Amino acid sequence: MKSSRLWSWIVFGIGALYFLVPLIATFEFSLKIRRGTYSFDAYANVFSDGRFQSAFSYSLIVGLATIVVGILIVVPAAYYVRLRAPQLRPIIEFVTLLPLIIPAIILVFGYIRMYNTSSILPLLGSNFGSDVLLTLAYVALALPYLYRAVDTGLRTIDVQTLTEAANILGANQWTIITRVIFPNIIVAVLSGAFLTLAIVIGEFTIASLLNRQVFGVYMQNVGANRAYEPSALAIVSFIVTWGAMGMIQLLARFAPKTARKD
Amino acid sequence: MANVSASADKAAGPVSGSAVRVGGNPFRFLTTLRSGDILAIAPFIIFAVLFLVMPTLGLVVGAFQDRQGNFTLDNLIGLAEPQIVASFWISIRVSAASAVLGAGIGLAIALAIIRGRLPDGIRSAVMTFSGVASNFAGIPLAFAFIATLGRLGLVTVLLKSLFGFDLSRSFNVLSFWGLTVTYLYFQIPLMILIIAPAIDGLKREWGEAAATLGASNWQFWRYVGLPVLWPNLLGTLSLLFANAFGAIATAYALTGSSLNIVPILLYAQIRGDVLHNPGLGAALALGMIVVTAFANIIYLVVRTRAERWLK
Amino acid sequence: MAEDFLRIAELVKTFGSTTVVKGVDLGFEKGEFVSLLGPSGCGKTTILRMIAGFERPTSGQIIVEGKDITDLSPNQRKIGMVFQAYALFPNMNVEDNIGFGLKIAGTGREQRRARVEEMLKLIGLSGFGKRYPFELSGGQQQRVALARALAPSPRMLLLDEPLSALDAKIRVSLREQIREIQRELGITTVFVTHDQEEALSISDRIVVMNAGHVEQFGAPFEIYNRPKTKFVATFVGTLNTLNARVVDASRKTVAIGSAEAQIPSLPEGISSGEMVALTMRPEAVSLANGAARDIVLDGTVSEVAFLGSVIRLKVDLGGNVVSLDTFNDQRTPPPAHGSQVRVGIASSDVLVLDN
Numbered sequence: 001m002k003s004s005r006l007w008s009w010i011v012f013g014i015g016a017l018y019f020l021v022p023l024i025a026t027f028e029f030s031l032k033i034r035r036g037t038y039s040f041d042a043y044a045n046v047f048s049d050g051r052f053q054s055a056f057s058y059s060l061i062v063g064l065a066t067i068v069v070g071i072l073i074v075v076p077a078a079y080y081v082r083l084r085a086p087q088l089r090p091i092i093e094f095v096t097l098l099p100l101i102i103p104a105i106i107l108v109f110g111y112i113r114m115y116n117t118s119s120i121l122p123l124l125g126s127n128f129g130s131d132v133l134l135t136l137a138y139v140a141l142a143l144p145y146l147y148r149a150v151d152t153g154l155r156t157i158d159v160q161t162l163t164e165a166a167n168i169l170g171a172n173q174w175t176i177i178t179r180v181i182f183p184n185i186i187v188a189v190l191s192g193a194f195l196t197l198a199i200v201i202g203e204f205t206i207a208s209l210l211n212r213q214v215f216g217v218y219m220q221n222v223g224a225n226r227a228y229e230p231s232a233l234a235i236v237s238f239i240v241t242w243g244a245m246g247m248i249q250l251l252a253r254f255a256p257k258t259a260r261k262d
Numbered sequence: 263m264a265n266v267s268a269s270a271d272k273a274a275g276p277v278s279g280s281a282v283r284v285g286g287n288p289f290r291f292l293t294t295l296r297s298g299d300i301l302a303i304a305p306f307i308i309f310a311v312l313f314l315v316m317p318t319l320g321l322v323v324g325a326f327q328d329r330q331g332n333f334t335l336d337n338l339i340g341l342a343e344p345q346i347v348a349s350f351w352i353s354i355r356v357s358a359a360s361a362v363l364g365a366g367i368g369l370a371i372a373l374a375i376i377r378g379r380l381p382d383g384i385r386s387a388v389m390t391f392s393g394v395a396s397n398f399a400g401i402p403l404a405f406a407f408i409a410t411l412g413r414l415g416l417v418t419v420l421l422k423s424l425f426g427f428d429l430s431r432s433f434n435v436l437s438f439w440g441l442t443v444t445y446l447y448f449q450i451p452l453m454i455l456i457i458a459p460a461i462d463g464l465k466r467e468w469g470e471a472a473a474t475l476g477a478s479n480w481q482f483w484r485y486v487g488l489p490v491l492w493p494n495l496l497g498t499l500s501l502l503f504a505n506a507f508g509a510i511a512t513a514y515a516l517t518g519s520s521l522n523i524v525p526i527l528l529y530a531q532i533r534g535d536v537l538h539n540p541g542l543g544a545a546l547a548l549g550m551i552v553v554t555a556f557a558n559i560i561y562l563v564v565r566t567r568a569e570r571w572l573k
Numbered sequence: 574m575a576e577d578f579l580r581i582a583e584l585v586k587t588f589g590s591t592t593v594v595k596g597v598d599l600g601f602e603k604g605e606f607v608s609l610l611g612p613s614g615c616g617k618t619t620i621l622r623m624i625a626g627f628e629r630p631t632s633g634q635i636i637v638e639g640k641d642i643t644d645l646s647p648n649q650r651k652i653g654m655v656f657q658a659y660a661l662f663p664n665m666n667v668e669d670n671i672g673f674g675l676k677i678a679g680t681g682r683e684q685r686r687a688r689v690e691e692m693l694k695l696i697g698l699s700g701f702g703k704r705y706p707f708e709l710s711g712g713q714q715q716r717v718a719l720a721r722a723l724a725p726s727p728r729m730l731l732l733d734e735p736l737s738a739l740d741a742k743i744r745v746s747l748r749e750q751i752r753e754i755q756r757e758l759g760i761t762t763v764f765v766t767h768d769q770e771e772a773l774s775i776s777d778r779i780v781v782m783n784a785g786h787v788e789q790f791g792a793p794f795e796i797y798n799r800p801k802t803k804f805v806a807t808f809v810g811t812l813n814t815l816n817a818r819v820v821d822a823s824r825k826t827v828a829i830g831s832a833e834a835q836i837p838s839l840p841e842g843i844s845s846g847e848m849v850a851l852t853m854r855p856e857a858v859s860l861a862n863g864a865a866r867d868i869v870l871d872g873t874v875s876e877v878a879f880l881g882s883v884i885r886l887k888v889d890l891g892g893n894v895v896s897l898d899t900f901n902d903q904r905t906p907p908p909a910h911g912s913q914v915r916v917g918i919a920s921s922d923v924l925v926l927d928n
Contacts, residue, residue, distance in 0.1 A: 004479065008378025012388075015371045015450070019395060022406040022447070025416035029409035073309050076302035084299055095310045101558045102318055103508025105525050106547050109532050110317025113324060113544075136313050143314075202400050204511040209532055216511070219401045223515055231409045234402035245394045467660035470627055471718075473647035474654040475674035475725060485673070489664040 023238065030231035042232040046222075055218035062131070062214065063200035066138040067193045070146045073139065075189065078150045079181065082159055096144040108137060108206040130210050137206045142196040149195070153188025154181075156255070187255040191248045198244040202237055318551065324544035337545035346527070346542075350549065353507055353524040356438060360445035361502035365495065367446065368453025376461045389458065392451035399448045400511035407444045407516065411435040436517050444512060449502050456501070460494040460568075497564030504557035508550065524550055577636075578603035578761050579624070579729065584633035586619050593619050595785035596633075601778075604759045606752065608772035611782035612808070617765045620782075621731050624763065625654050637729065653722030657734045659714040661706040667693075667717050668702040674725035692720035695754060712743040719751065723758065730755070730762040736771065748775050769809045773797065781805050798854075803926040806852055813858060813895045815851040819843055827851070830891050834868040836923050849925055857922035858897035860886075860908070866917030874908045888916055 031038040033045075046052050081088050099107070111133055115123040123129035159181060166176045182189075204216035219237070223230040328334040340346070375385045410417050411433065418429040434440060464487060472482040510525035519526055524546065530536045531543040577600035586594040594616040601607050609617035622628045624635055626647035634643045642650055653674075661670050669676075671692050675685045693699045696716040706714055715735055722730060732751070736744040752775040755762050766772050772779050773793045781788045781796060781804075789801045800806035817827040817834075825839040827849060836851065843849065859866065875894065876887035884899050884907045897916065899907070908914055 005379050008374040008380050011370050011374040012380060012384065019391065021417065022410040025410035026406040028416055073305045077306035080299055080302040088303070095314065098314045101555055103525065103550060103554055105508070105510050105528055106321065106550055107317060109528065109547050110321045112532060114317050114320050139309070140313050198397050202402065204400050209529070216401055220515055223401065223405060230405040234405040237402040238398055241397050242394055245397070249390065465658070465660065467656045467658055468662060470647070471654065471656060471660040474625060474652055474722065476648050476677040478648060481677060486662045486664065
């Protein structure tokens with residue numbers, strides 16, 4: 001069995017190399033903008049670039065809008081499917097499967113054909129309409145993860161029993177949702193929110209085809225024109241993604257757990 | 263690209279709790295709905311219809327329509343054009359290459375961290391990293407690999423200065439293999455995330471029973487381990503294939519239009535009607551949907567059957 | 574004495590800072606059926622796994638047929654093993670499962686088939702060859718697991734709590750089947766269990782273990798009737814305890830309440846005035862008086878459990894409560910709750926055990 005452990009270390013080592021070297025290389029490259037020495041000039045250039053600031057903040061705003069709309073759509077649906085209409089579960093699950101099967105480029109192509117200026121809902125006719133369409137596209141992308149997060153949260157707290165207990169103590173539906181259910185699933189919801197943020201920040205295809213200046217489009221632009229700044233942007237993007245994922249891990253510690261069955 | 267970030271959640275399979283099996287018409291309950299319930303579910307359904315189902319159906323229908331809106335099969339026939347066929351062929355090759363390599367390497371790493379008797383922390387570190395890495399795709403990933411394997415990349419420079427070996431003469435990161443190697447950065451983590459539970463499912467007692475019956479480690483894997491894992495491997499391979507097939511952002515930033523994979527072609531078509539035929543664009547989209555849907559269905563079917571078999 | 578088939582010499586196993594097996598010495602004869610009996614965590618499974626080769630002893634040796642196998646890997650030991658969770662290979666049908674060991678050994682197909690048929694007949698599942706594990710019940714799966722372990726004709730059979738996952742009824746019939754098969758094949762067998770009834774009913778000898786060491790090693794009759802320690806006495810079967818005061822240590826007399834009795838098994842070194850715990854099995858206590866029952870005590874019936882052919886009584890002897898069994902007599906109803914009775918105990922049946 002000793003030799004198998006050696007092999008495991010070798011495999012792990014090669015894997016680690018493959019995954020870590022590009023990160024190191026990118027970081028190293030991003031520091032080389034000033035000839036002959038290492039400096040953070042590339043980062044300075046990026047952060048002081050007005051287009052970066054507007055693209056990044058635009059992405060953030062769209063991300064937040066996506067999260068809000070997503071929660072408004074998903075949470076009530078997940079709640080009622082669990083509570084009153086379990087028969088609808090297969091349909092809901094099929095719907096959440098669709099964004100995983102349909103590539104993003106197909107989705108946006110469909111949008112462009114369906115919501116162009118000559119359709120009933122000419123969202124593409126205006127800037128604001130396009131922003132709305134972008135947000136809704138991101139909601140579609142994030143739907144599976146948001147639903148999964150909320151559904152798991154509801155299952156963990158046994159929402160059925162909680163609702164019945166609150167009901168018999170005299171609470172009405174609204175009170176139940178806002179003061180009993182939501183506070184207990186907020187951790188799950190936040191996890192879904194951070195995952196959504198990670199997806200939105202880096203997205204390129206949909207935004208580019210809808211002519212929206214998101215962070216992803218800005219990055220591609222910089223990549224076509226500059227040499228060192230793209231690496232800096234890649235590092236920034238990586239840190240943001242890590243940050244979002246890290247938050248999810250952190251939140252997992254605060255999630256309510258099911259009671260131990262003693 | 264979000265298809266790429268289908269990390270841990272996709273690993274867990276389709277969203278499912280236990281669907282309560284109520285026999286008969288699932289819509290019968292609609293008669294018992296209250297207004298509050300409708301308010302709760304309606305936004306979800308309306309959203310799904312308007313922004314998931316109809317746009318896709320619109321494309322599917324559009325593939326069969328000519329410029330005047332009449333039914334025609336010309337668009338589908340147009341797919342047989344050599345440029346388009348070549349495009350599909352390259353897409354299939356890149357997707358297959360990154361899927362097979364991703365599956366193989368991912369399996370090796372997953373086996374190493376789960377059954378390889380490595381220190382405890384390594385498994386959770388790798389799983390966490392895989393969760394992040396499968397999200398790190400698209401434009402930044404392309405930049406990262408250019409900075410690593412490109413003409414001025416770190417590895418290229420190191421190989422030249424340490425070994426005198428000029429990587430850029432035999433390997434161009436802006437090419438088929440460059441794209442494949444780059445795709446592995448999210449394919450491998452996805453494989454690890456999905457196959458890990460299946461490897462956990464290989465009971466320790468099976469290995470021990472095989473040992474008492476005289477089998478060597480290799481014989482165990484050959485007769486028990488790999489056959490048991492095989493359906494999962496096949497299914498995940500299919501998933502990885504679909505994943506790569508639908509991805510575009512990475513390719514766009516890395517190889518641009520020098521490598522004409524289907525999504526790139528579609529992108530160009532949407533942007534500027536390079537095919538001079540909107541119907542053909544829809545047909546292209548239909549082609550993509552068929553491929554990715556088919557691959558995904560294989561994954562789902564194989565997965566559910568494997569679970570039943572192992573009960 | 575015949576040379577031991579399996580010898581365990583000063584076996585010690587430590588996991589980190591915990592010593593799970595603390596210097597165990599045992600010798601088993603060829604063809605013997607031995608049970609390792611004890612509560613969870615006593616080390617019995619660890620010992621079994623060391624015999625199989627899945628755990629390496631921290632120190633000590635395992636010797637089979639005179640050869641030290643301590644350093645051999647499990648697949649070289651030619652030992653069959655049956656697991657608690659059956660562990661049948663899910664991707665193979667019953668035939669292929671049973672024939673696996675033979676396939677590995679390179680046996681020809683015809684020979685394999687014949688042997689598999691033989692095994693299926695042995696376990697009473699002829700005709701089940703093409704079924705898959707998920708199509709079988711727990712009891713059937715375990716029988717297939719047994720056949721699989723025995724098919725390559727191993728020199729020893731190890732069973733790790735094989736009946737714990739099964740229903741009570743199946744447990745009884747399957748343990749008898751296992752014993753029958755073992756007798757027929759004459760294979761040395763080590764059986765791990767925490768169920769003392771199981772161990773008592775099918776073993777040639779039992780190793781009673783507690784906290785990593787051997788409390789007693791002997792035939793079921795020995796273990797039950799002449800337990801060496803309090804642990805063995807209480808773990809195996811029920812034990813009655815009477816608290817008594819030593820009256821005269823030299824004459825070995827004690828006082829149980831107001832009654833006096835002479836206890837031959839009173840140990841040396843005990844002093845007058847001390848309290849001792851007199852222990853005896855329920856069958857040593859009876860309602861009838863006979864000359865052999867020299868300790869006579871009066872008490873009140875505190876509990877009556879009518880179990881059909883057996884009536885289990887609890888009698889309160891003023892401070893001590895004893896449990897006794899009596900057979901049902903169709904003509905005489907059992908004593909009523911609260912009635913006064915007289916119980917008799919033979920002093921030769923009394924054991925005085927140290928804790």
